[in-house]
Amino acid sequence: MDIGDNLFYNGDCVEGMRRHVPDGSVDLIVTDPPYGIGGDMLHKHYHRDERFVVHGYVEVPKARYGDFTHRWIREAARVLRPSGQIYIVSGYTNLFHVLDALREVGLREINHIIWKYNFGVYTTRKYISSHYHILYYEKPGGRRARRTFNHACIFGPTEKGQDGSSLNYRDREDVWVINREYKPGKEKNKNELPTALLMKMVLYSSDVGDLVCDPFLGGFSTARVAVGLGRRFVGFELSDGIFSRRVREMEGVPVGGLLKSLRRPKGKAPRNERRKWTFAERTALVRNYNRSRKRGLSKAMAMRQLEKEFGRGRFAILNALAREGL
Numbered sequence: 001m002d003i004g005d006n007l008f009y010n011g012d013c014v015e016g017m018r019r020h021v022p023d024g025s026v027d028l029i030v031t032d033p034p035y036g037i038g039g040d041m042l043h044k045h046y047h048r049d050e051r052f053v054v055h056g057y058v059e060v061p062k063a064r065y066g067d068f069t070h071r072w073i074r075e076a077a078r079v080l081r082p083s084g085q086i087y088i089v090s091g092y093t094n095l096f097h098v099l100d101a102l103r104e105v106g107l108r109e110i111n112h113i114i115w116k117y118n119f120g121v122y123t124t125r126k127y128i129s130s131h132y133h134i135l136y137y138e139k140p141g142g143r144r145a146r147r148t149f150n151h152a153c154i155f156g157p158t159e160k161g162q163d164g165s166s167l168n169y170r171d172r173e174d175v176w177v178i179n180r181e182y183k184p185g186k187e188k189n190k191n192e193l194p195t196a197l198l199m200k201m202v203l204y205s206s207d208v209g210d211l212v213c214d215p216f217l218g219g220f221s222t223a224r225v226a227v228g229l230g231r232r233f234v235g236f237e238l239s240d241g242i243f244s245r246r247v248r249e250m251e252g253v254p255v256g257g258l259l260k261s262l263r264r265p266k267g268k269a270p271r272n273e274r275r276k277w278t279f280a281e282r283t284a285l286v287r288n289y290n291r292s293r294k295r296g297l298s299k300a301m302a303m304r305q306l307e308k309e310f311g312r313g314r315f316a317i318l319n320a321l322a323r324e325g326l
């Protein structure tokens with residue numbers, strides 16, 4: 001079904017990608033495949049009101065999970081452009097199949113992210129499970145097109161929290177604490193992903209107008225966020241019941257509607273950020289650092305001076321000094 005520039009298919013994603021998505025056409029895949037642990041029985045694990053959960057979730061039998069994972073990840077790798085990226089949300093039970101398939105098709109790890117999440121499960125004879133894995137990979141071979149990573153899309157490079165630490169640094173650490181959304185009395189899919197989590201992945205790893213794909217639409221949460229952020233979208237859902245119920249909602253999602261509500265990062269990047277250090281700069285850095293320390297400045301004060309003088313961030317200065325053995 002076409003809605004604006006966006007395409008939604010009710011059917012198997014492997015067959016669907018083969019038929020409808022050309023090689024190298026997708027900039028970003030964000031997806032949450034079935035977990036192979038009885039997703040259709042998730043209500044036994046979660047304490048929640050099942051009356052509002054949309055039924056029809058298609059689970060993959062455990063015995064077929066490895067083969068199923070290799071097949072869809074092979075298609076995902078084909079449709080990604082060189083330097084295109086993929087985020088796969090996975091539990092730990094079948095994580096080894098996902099890691100194996102990613103390696104087999106030659107996608108390259110960027111980060112292995114831990115998403116700390118309030119499952120709502122309760123155990124008394126072992127630790128309480130409270131995380132998912134997010135495998136963040138890219139397709140190699142993009143000499144001309146660099147990987148899109150908008151490193152200051154949420155917090156500016158110099159923004160500090162109340163304790164003086166860098167908000168930008170904290171937001172880019174690979175452990176994410178984002179809680180599930182409570183939507184009492186509203187329809188939801190089984191394990192629907194939170195909007196804040198999806199916005200983070202789409203904002204950092206794509207630009208307005210890019211093509212985003214989710215092979216496992218479920219509650220269409222990735223689609224709503226991607227279209228809301230002005231990206232183009234293509235997605236698949238095997239369940240007739242879920243698809244017909246949720247696809248209609250897409251007509252009411254304004255293209256780019258979420259862009260207005262985005263936080264504006266404050267502050268400017270240091271003037272020489274990302275510029276390669278020249279030999280003369282490295283020599284001057286060492287000289288000025290040693291001079292400041294001899295004058296009795298603390299390391300922190302010397303660093304602040306050097307940041308201004310060389311137009312670089314704290315970590316760039318620290319790394320450059322470390323390379324010079326200081």
Ligand SMILES: C[S@@+](CC[C@H](N)C(=O)[O-])C[C@H]1O[C@@H](n2cnc3c(N)ncnc32)[C@H](O)[C@@H]1O
Pocket residue numbers: 011012013014031032033034035056057058059189190191192193215216217218219220221222236237238239242
């Ligand atoms: C974990 S859910 C996705 C949840 C979704 N991210 C959300 O936030 O609502 C996985 C979905 O994949 C669907 N599915 C299972 N096998 C599929 C296949 N071969 N092709 C497309 N969709 C499939 C299931 O019906 C289920 O809705």
